[in-house]
Amino acid sequence: MTVIERSPRWVASISVTVFALAGTVFPFGPTPTWARIAAVGVTAAIAVALARNRTSGRNLLAGLLLIAAASAVIGYGGSATFSWFSMCILAGWAAYALPERVAFGLAGVLCLILGGQWLLVPDTGWAAWIAGTLFTSYACVQSRRQDQLMQQLKQTQAELVVRTAAEERARIAREMHDVIGHALTVSTLHISSARLALEEDPAEAEKSLAEAERLTQAGLAEVRAAVGLLKGQSIQTPLPGLADVPELIESFRRAGSEISLRNELGELTATQGLTIYRILQEALTNATRHAPGAPVTVELTQNAISTQLVVGTPARPSSPIRSGSGLTGMRERAEAVGGALSAGPHQDGWRVEAVLPR
Structure with missing residues (x-):
């Protein structure tokens, strides 16, 4: 799952809408009613699109430009309007959700828009918006990097657990194979010797059977130890x-x-x-x-x-x-x-x- 798939679109959408409405309620200057309605309508449409669709860098760029235009209409180009928060939030969300090159490109476009407004309407408030936009973009990029590192760490830990378990199973399988193979092979030799010596040398046959029994018991003890490892028990037999x-x-x-x-x-x-x-x-x-x-x-x-x-x-x-x-x-x-x-x-x-x- 990628970052953009997990990014909270609805949070960005609601925030964009809230600040656009705030800019309408508290405009910078006398704004016609039709302009306010049009600006809010454009912003709300962008917010809905963000919440419902997979958003590309091109769509976000178009959204930034439209919100910038709407904010300028609401405030007649002034910096003292809440509507500019919509653009900052969208730029920050882009920095979190999209590749860094695209995100920084969008932030640059936004700063150019704000700088152009500063030239048209000289106001020191534009400097605060530019600084805030850059800080928001940088903070969201860092947040995205931390999130990606955490996801990579979790994936690495999960892979390590699987690999460790597989290696432990392989080790126990080798132990059981070697122990059982040795015990059965040597025990079979003793049993074969006992069968051949049963009539002519019963004492030798008994000796061979006793040795086969000893080997079988020793093998069973080691098998129990291996099974104990599978159950997470400590090894008692050296x-x-x-x-x-x-x-x-x-x-x-x-x-x-x-x-x-x-x-x-x-x-x-x-x-x-x-x-x-x-x-x-x-x-x-x-x-x-x-x-x-x-x-x-x-x-x-x-x-x-x-x-x-x-x-x-x-x-x-x-x-x-x-x-x-x-x-x-x-x-x-x-x-x-x-x-x-x-x-x-x-x-x-x-x-x-x-x-x-x-």
Whole structure:
């Protein structure tokens, strides 16, 4: 909605009419009755047009000229008449409702009219009308600018709320995807092991089922935490970080995955630690799902400017890896902390590499 659509036309129209009537009741000099009626009629017609129609700069200019003529007729060109207020109000409303160039142009035309009256009828009162018109136009332009700034601020705030909510939903969706994907993948491996060992090694089957149960419960706890975030609740369970990486590796090893770890990382912030953990979790889940039984190498290294995570497997995925929510989520996590992530074929295998700034 633009300023001109929200501008109070009826206020300007009523004001124009009131001051035109005042000029008729209290004229500057002896004015014929027909002149008063004609002047008021012209002014009232302009006021009605302003209230009912979309007003252009050309229409406002015509209105100013007609009101100026009417005011001159009512007061015989004198400055001491209320009718000149009509022109000031119309100029101010134009300054508020129309583009600045048009508004200042109309104000200039009005000042020329007043200046011409000053030359025809020397009177210091014209200086007051010129100053008042310029001040009214300037004040209304400033008011319009403030109004536009407030509207822009409200729009920006609304967009920020929507964007923040979308980013928060995306973050929670990534958390739930990674947590559920990891828990289900590793639990499935344990259940498969238990099924195979059920007859020959019941103890091993029981151990695998217990591990699957533990992983499922841990996954449910993290899902509840994510749902709590959606409800605006505070997080009671601490989020995983770099210190939890060894246990993450062990959970996959217990499920039968062959994983080698090279960890040379020092201290990381909580955000960096969570990012490394989640990317590694998703990368291992994908490796287990798409290249089951293949050995996996994990390298965590640092230099003066960055932290690197590399997860590789010498085997190509047995099923095509599409750029779904998993790869997208890993990339979004890296980019959220100013880093980058690449994933794709490497030599004869598959490689995921994340680089995060220190």
